[in-house]
Amino acid sequence: MNEFRLHKRRLLINLSIFLILIVVSLFMIIDGASAFKQQWRIIAIMCILLIEIPVVVSSVLISLKVINSIIKEANSNKVLQETELNNYEKEVEEKVKEADDLTFNLNRLIADVGKHEDWDKFGLGLLNGISKQLEIITGLVYKHSKEEGLYKSTATYAYYSEQKPSDFKEGEGLAGQVVKDNKAIFLSDIPEGYVEVVSGLGNNKPSHLVILPIYKNNNVVGIVELASFKSFGDSFARRIKDISESFGNLAPVV
Secondary structure: OHHHHHHHHHHHHHHHHHHHHHHHHHHHHHHHOOOOOOHHHHHHHHHHHHHHHHHHHHHHHHHHHHHHHHHHHHHHHHHHHHHHHHHHHHHHHHHHHHHHHHHOOHHHHHHHHOOOOOHHHHHHHHHHHHHOOOOEEEEEEEEEEOOOOEEEEEEEEOOOOOOOOOOEOOOOHHHHHHHHHOOOEEEOOOOOOOOOEEEOOEEEOOOEEEEEEEEEOOEEEEEEEEEEOOOOOHHHHHOHHHHHHHHHHHOOOO
Protein backbone atom coordinates (compact mmCIF):
# COMPACT_ATOMS: atom_id res chain seq x y z
CA MET A 1 0.00 0.00 0.00
CA ASN A 2 2.85 2.42 0.82
CA GLU A 3 4.56 1.53 -2.48
CA PHE A 4 1.36 2.32 -4.34
CA ARG A 5 1.11 5.76 -2.70
CA LEU A 6 4.75 6.48 -3.51
CA HIS A 7 4.26 5.67 -7.20
CA LYS A 8 1.09 7.76 -7.26
CA ARG A 9 2.88 10.78 -5.76
CA ARG A 10 5.76 10.50 -8.24
CA LEU A 11 3.34 10.28 -11.13
CA LEU A 12 1.51 13.42 -10.00
CA ILE A 13 4.81 15.31 -9.65
CA ASN A 14 5.93 14.26 -13.14
CA LEU A 15 2.62 15.24 -14.66
CA SER A 16 2.79 18.64 -12.97
CA ILE A 17 6.34 19.23 -14.28
CA PHE A 18 5.26 18.12 -17.74
CA LEU A 19 2.32 20.52 -17.80
CA ILE A 20 4.49 23.40 -16.59
CA LEU A 21 7.06 22.70 -19.31
CA ILE A 22 4.34 22.52 -21.94
CA VAL A 23 2.97 25.91 -20.87
CA VAL A 24 6.45 27.48 -20.82
CA SER A 25 7.16 26.01 -24.27
CA LEU A 26 3.95 27.44 -25.69
CA PHE A 27 4.69 30.90 -24.29
CA MET A 28 8.23 30.85 -25.66
CA ILE A 29 7.06 29.64 -29.06
CA ILE A 30 4.43 32.37 -29.23
CA ASP A 31 6.83 35.02 -27.97
CA GLY A 32 9.62 33.93 -30.33
CA ALA A 33 7.47 33.52 -33.42
CA SER A 34 8.23 37.07 -34.58
CA ALA A 35 11.94 36.81 -33.86
CA PHE A 36 12.63 33.15 -34.46
CA LYS A 37 16.12 34.02 -35.64
CA GLN A 38 17.26 34.57 -32.10
CA GLN A 39 19.30 31.46 -31.50
CA TRP A 40 18.97 31.37 -27.71
CA ARG A 41 15.19 30.98 -27.96
CA ILE A 42 15.57 28.02 -30.29
CA ILE A 43 18.12 26.42 -27.98
CA ALA A 44 15.86 27.02 -24.96
CA ILE A 45 12.88 25.41 -26.68
CA MET A 46 14.97 22.42 -27.75
CA CYS A 47 16.23 22.02 -24.18
CA ILE A 48 12.71 22.10 -22.85
CA LEU A 49 11.65 19.49 -25.39
CA LEU A 50 14.60 17.32 -24.41
CA ILE A 51 13.55 17.62 -20.77
CA GLU A 52 9.94 16.78 -21.61
CA ILE A 53 10.86 13.49 -23.30
CA PRO A 54 12.36 11.77 -20.20
CA VAL A 55 9.57 13.25 -18.08
CA VAL A 56 7.00 11.61 -20.35
CA VAL A 57 8.91 8.31 -20.43
CA SER A 58 9.28 8.39 -16.65
CA SER A 59 5.56 9.11 -16.27
CA VAL A 60 4.71 6.13 -18.46
CA LEU A 61 7.00 3.84 -16.47
CA ILE A 62 5.58 5.04 -13.18
CA SER A 63 2.04 4.54 -14.54
CA LEU A 64 2.93 0.95 -15.39
CA LYS A 65 4.31 0.46 -11.89
CA VAL A 66 1.12 1.90 -10.43
CA ILE A 67 -0.97 -0.47 -12.52
CA ASN A 68 1.20 -3.44 -11.52
CA SER A 69 0.97 -2.41 -7.88
CA ILE A 70 -2.82 -2.22 -8.12
CA ILE A 71 -3.01 -5.66 -9.77
CA LYS A 72 -0.57 -7.15 -7.26
CA GLU A 73 -2.49 -5.70 -4.34
CA ALA A 74 -5.81 -6.90 -5.78
CA ASN A 75 -4.42 -10.42 -6.23
CA SER A 76 -2.95 -10.35 -2.75
CA ASN A 77 -6.31 -9.28 -1.29
CA LYS A 78 -8.05 -12.00 -3.28
CA VAL A 79 -5.69 -14.67 -1.97
CA LEU A 80 -6.07 -13.30 1.54
CA GLN A 81 -9.86 -13.34 1.26
CA GLU A 82 -9.82 -16.90 -0.09
CA THR A 83 -7.51 -17.99 2.72
CA GLU A 84 -9.70 -16.32 5.32
CA LEU A 85 -12.80 -17.91 3.76
CA ASN A 86 -11.19 -21.37 3.76
CA ASN A 87 -10.10 -20.93 7.36
CA TYR A 88 -13.61 -19.80 8.29
CA GLU A 89 -15.16 -22.81 6.53
CA LYS A 90 -12.76 -25.18 8.31
CA GLU A 91 -13.58 -23.54 11.63
CA VAL A 92 -17.31 -23.93 10.97
CA GLU A 93 -16.82 -27.59 9.97
CA GLU A 94 -14.84 -28.25 13.13
CA LYS A 95 -17.50 -26.62 15.30
CA VAL A 96 -20.25 -28.59 13.54
CA LYS A 97 -18.27 -31.81 14.07
CA GLU A 98 -17.76 -30.95 17.74
CA ALA A 99 -21.50 -30.32 18.10
CA ASP A 100 -22.26 -33.60 16.30
CA ASP A 101 -19.88 -35.52 18.57
CA LEU A 102 -21.66 -34.11 21.59
CA THR A 103 -24.96 -35.37 20.16
CA PHE A 104 -23.77 -38.75 18.92
CA ASN A 105 -20.15 -39.81 19.32
CA LEU A 106 -19.25 -42.64 16.94
CA ASN A 107 -15.90 -43.31 18.56
CA ARG A 108 -17.56 -43.80 21.93
CA LEU A 109 -20.18 -46.10 20.36
CA ILE A 110 -17.49 -48.22 18.67
CA ALA A 111 -15.72 -48.57 22.02
CA ASP A 112 -18.98 -49.51 23.78
CA VAL A 113 -20.02 -52.12 21.20
CA GLY A 114 -16.63 -53.78 20.73
CA LYS A 115 -15.95 -56.65 18.35
CA HIS A 116 -18.28 -59.64 18.13
CA GLU A 117 -18.37 -62.75 15.96
CA ASP A 118 -21.98 -63.44 16.92
CA TRP A 119 -24.83 -61.30 15.57
CA ASP A 120 -26.98 -61.72 18.68
CA LYS A 121 -24.25 -60.28 20.91
CA PHE A 122 -23.40 -57.63 18.33
CA GLY A 123 -27.05 -56.54 18.10
CA LEU A 124 -27.42 -56.29 21.88
CA GLY A 125 -24.14 -54.40 22.21
CA LEU A 126 -25.16 -52.01 19.42
CA LEU A 127 -28.57 -51.23 20.95
CA ASN A 128 -27.11 -50.81 24.44
CA GLY A 129 -24.40 -48.51 23.07
CA ILE A 130 -26.96 -46.41 21.21
CA SER A 131 -29.18 -46.17 24.30
CA LYS A 132 -26.30 -44.54 26.20
CA GLN A 133 -26.29 -41.63 23.77
CA LEU A 134 -29.87 -41.39 22.49
CA GLU A 135 -33.10 -41.52 24.46
CA ILE A 136 -34.53 -44.50 22.60
CA ILE A 137 -37.67 -46.17 23.92
CA THR A 138 -37.31 -49.39 21.97
CA GLY A 139 -34.97 -50.80 19.35
CA LEU A 140 -34.57 -53.75 16.99
CA VAL A 141 -31.68 -55.19 15.01
CA TYR A 142 -32.30 -57.40 11.98
CA LYS A 143 -29.78 -59.67 10.27
CA HIS A 144 -29.91 -60.68 6.62
CA SER A 145 -30.18 -64.40 5.95
CA LYS A 146 -28.74 -65.20 2.52
CA GLU A 147 -30.17 -68.71 2.49
CA GLU A 148 -33.77 -67.58 3.03
CA GLY A 149 -33.47 -64.08 1.55
CA LEU A 150 -35.09 -62.69 4.70
CA TYR A 151 -34.20 -60.14 7.34
CA LYS A 152 -34.72 -61.70 10.78
CA SER A 153 -34.72 -60.13 14.23
CA THR A 154 -31.51 -60.89 16.10
CA ALA A 155 -31.62 -58.45 19.04
CA THR A 156 -34.14 -56.19 20.78
CA TYR A 157 -34.07 -53.36 23.32
CA ALA A 158 -37.05 -52.70 25.63
CA TYR A 159 -39.28 -54.78 23.36
CA TYR A 160 -42.30 -55.93 25.36
CA SER A 161 -44.57 -57.44 22.75
CA GLU A 162 -45.38 -61.13 23.13
CA GLN A 163 -45.06 -61.54 19.38
CA LYS A 164 -41.64 -61.92 17.85
CA PRO A 165 -40.76 -59.16 15.34
CA SER A 166 -41.86 -60.22 11.87
CA ASP A 167 -39.34 -61.25 9.23
CA PHE A 168 -39.39 -59.31 5.98
CA LYS A 169 -37.93 -59.29 2.49
CA GLU A 170 -36.43 -56.46 0.50
CA GLY A 171 -39.19 -54.03 -0.47
CA GLU A 172 -41.68 -55.26 2.16
CA GLY A 173 -42.88 -52.58 4.58
CA LEU A 174 -40.86 -49.63 5.80
CA ALA A 175 -37.81 -51.69 6.74
CA GLY A 176 -37.91 -53.52 3.41
CA GLN A 177 -37.99 -50.18 1.62
CA VAL A 178 -34.88 -49.09 3.52
CA VAL A 179 -33.14 -52.24 2.26
CA LYS A 180 -34.29 -51.63 -1.30
CA ASP A 181 -33.23 -47.96 -1.36
CA ASN A 182 -30.21 -48.42 0.93
CA LYS A 183 -31.35 -45.21 2.57
CA ALA A 184 -32.52 -44.45 6.11
CA ILE A 185 -36.09 -43.41 6.85
CA PHE A 186 -37.02 -40.85 9.52
CA LEU A 187 -40.64 -40.66 10.65
CA SER A 188 -42.26 -38.17 13.00
CA ASP A 189 -45.71 -39.66 12.42
CA ILE A 190 -45.50 -43.39 13.12
CA PRO A 191 -48.25 -45.54 11.57
CA GLU A 192 -50.91 -46.73 13.98
CA GLY A 193 -49.97 -49.98 15.68
CA TYR A 194 -46.42 -49.98 14.31
CA VAL A 195 -44.73 -49.49 17.69
CA GLU A 196 -46.14 -49.59 21.20
CA VAL A 197 -44.23 -49.28 24.43
CA VAL A 198 -45.37 -50.76 27.74
CA SER A 199 -44.01 -48.91 30.74
CA GLY A 200 -45.00 -47.76 34.19
CA LEU A 201 -46.97 -44.99 32.50
CA GLY A 202 -49.09 -47.43 30.52
CA ASN A 203 -49.20 -47.98 26.76
CA ASN A 204 -47.53 -45.11 24.91
CA LYS A 205 -46.89 -44.42 21.28
CA PRO A 206 -43.43 -43.09 20.39
CA SER A 207 -43.51 -40.03 18.17
CA HIS A 208 -40.23 -40.56 16.30
CA LEU A 209 -38.85 -43.54 14.41
CA VAL A 210 -35.68 -44.09 12.42
CA ILE A 211 -34.91 -47.18 10.32
CA LEU A 212 -31.37 -47.30 9.01
CA PRO A 213 -29.38 -49.86 7.05
CA ILE A 214 -26.27 -51.64 8.22
CA TYR A 215 -24.19 -52.01 5.10
CA LYS A 216 -20.83 -53.35 4.05
CA ASN A 217 -19.40 -52.90 0.56
CA ASN A 218 -22.73 -51.36 -0.55
CA ASN A 219 -24.64 -54.46 0.60
CA VAL A 220 -27.32 -54.13 3.29
CA VAL A 221 -26.42 -56.84 5.82
CA GLY A 222 -28.82 -55.69 8.51
CA ILE A 223 -31.35 -53.15 9.71
CA VAL A 224 -31.66 -51.08 12.89
CA GLU A 225 -35.00 -49.68 14.05
CA LEU A 226 -35.06 -47.08 16.80
CA ALA A 227 -38.13 -45.44 18.36
CA SER A 228 -38.15 -42.43 20.67
CA PHE A 229 -40.44 -39.84 22.19
CA LYS A 230 -37.92 -37.18 21.15
CA SER A 231 -36.52 -36.17 17.77
CA PHE A 232 -33.16 -37.75 16.91
CA GLY A 233 -31.87 -34.31 15.90
CA ASP A 234 -30.45 -32.78 12.74
CA SER A 235 -26.86 -33.77 13.53
CA PHE A 236 -27.82 -37.47 13.74
CA ALA A 237 -29.70 -37.24 10.44
CA ARG A 238 -26.82 -35.38 8.81
CA ARG A 239 -24.35 -38.13 9.76
CA ILE A 240 -26.64 -41.07 9.11
CA LYS A 241 -24.48 -42.46 6.27
CA ASP A 242 -21.34 -42.44 8.43
CA ILE A 243 -23.32 -44.03 11.25
CA SER A 244 -24.62 -46.82 8.99
CA GLU A 245 -21.12 -47.48 7.67
CA SER A 246 -19.76 -47.61 11.23
CA PHE A 247 -22.45 -50.14 12.16
CA GLY A 248 -21.40 -52.20 9.13
CA ASN A 249 -17.73 -52.07 10.12
CA LEU A 250 -18.66 -53.41 13.58
CA ALA A 251 -21.05 -56.09 12.31
CA PRO A 252 -19.88 -59.72 12.06
CA VAL A 253 -19.61 -61.25 8.61
CA VAL A 254 -22.96 -62.58 7.43
